[in-house]
Amino acid sequence: MPELPEVETIVRSLNSGCGNIEPILGKSVAQVKLTWKRTLSRGSIHTLRKRLIGQTVQAVKRRGKFVVIQFDAQHLLIHLRMSGDLRVEGSVGENGKPRPLQKHDRLVLEFQDGSRLAFNDTRKFGRAWLTENPQEVLGKLGTEPLDPALTPGKFHQMISQRKRQLKPLLLDQTFLAGLGNIYVDEALFVAQLHPLQIASTLSPRQSEGLLKAIRSVLRKGIRCNGASIDWVYRGGQFQNNFCVYQREGQPCPACGTTIQRMLVGQRGTHYCPNCQQILNNNL
DNA sequence: CCTGAAACCTGTCTGC
DNA sequence: TGCAGACAGGTTTCAG
Numbered sequence: 001m002p003e004l005p006e007v008e009t010i011v012r013s014l015n016s017g018c019g020n021i022e023p024i025l026g027k028s029v030a031q032v033k034l035t036w037k038r039t040l041s042r043g044s045i046h047t048l049r050k051r052l053i054g055q056t057v058q059a060v061k062r063r064g065k066f067v068v069i070q071f072d073a074q075h076l077l078i079h080l081r082m083s084g085d086l087r088v089e090g091s092v093g094e095n096g097k098p099r100p101l102q103k104h105d106r107l108v109l110e111f112q113d114g115s116r117l118a119f120n121d122t123r124k125f126g127r128a129w130l131t132e133n134p135q136e137v138l139g140k141l142g143t144e145p146l147d148p149a150l151t152p153g154k155f156h157q158m159i160s161q162r163k164r165q166l167k168p169l170l171l172d173q174t175f176l177a178g179l180g181n182i183y184v185d186e187a188l189f190v191a192q193l194h195p196l197q198i199a200s201t202l203s204p205r206q207s208e209g210l211l212k213a214i215r216s217v218l219r220k221g222i223r224c225n226g227a228s229i230d231w232v233y234r235g236g237q238f239q240n241n242f243c244v245y246q247r248e249g250q251p252c253p254a255c256g257t258t259i260q261r262m263l264v265g266q267r268g269t270h271y272c273p274n275c276q277q278i279l280n281n282n283l
Numbered sequence: 284c285c286t287g288a289a290a291c292c293t294g295t296c297t298g299c
Numbered sequence: 300t301g302c303a304g305a306c307a308g309g310t311t312t313c314a315g
Binding site for chain 1: 284285286287288289291292293294
């Protein structure tokens, strides 16, 4: 659920503060706690402590849907998957007593200044990796959709080589890094393309339109501080701007036709049957 | 290369 | 009211 705009929002908060997050740049790790073993993708809590305690946060970045926390000699990579969230707070409450951890806190970094970073993850799908070489984890990720180096020409070349349906292709993190179910549905709607259309059949003009649509919905999502859906509220507002996602049975904002929902590759897919039709450019 | 299903999880909603 | 069952979503893994 946290997709590129949600992760970007969290990363910006960790860098400059916002909402329930204060900046963590320059903080040094004093202790590490792990309450669900599998949240740590590999290695043990002992190794994590040995390598992280005493290290200082040098930078916080995003790559695809990963949060990348750069320490002196290590990188801590966090993938929030579906229900993960990050929180910064004091380890001691206003009452002077140690602040208890929250219900689904899985991994906690305590800093020397008395604050802490908590990785909270209800569904336990989220993962953290500690590595000296981030490429080891991030290496297979595809292009960043907002990277200016991704020109319409390059994008069309990438698209035209793939014989997959647009929806699963755009969800594929080795193709483009950062899109998830919400932003793919929204982008396909804006581009007026059917989720089942085969990628290689797009004309250069259509693929350019798709790239523009992807960037437009991502930028809008970032401007809204991401989307807050289900019970995971992160303060974002993009959920109020959905055109098709979770709008089954409601009118299309463009033409009034009833929005439909179908399953594509096991994923709920929302679209307007009038605005998004399969076009056959080969004829 | 591509598709589909199952697994990993828990909270919430639906229906009996 | 209670309880079983379906469902949601991101990714990996495995079979075809």
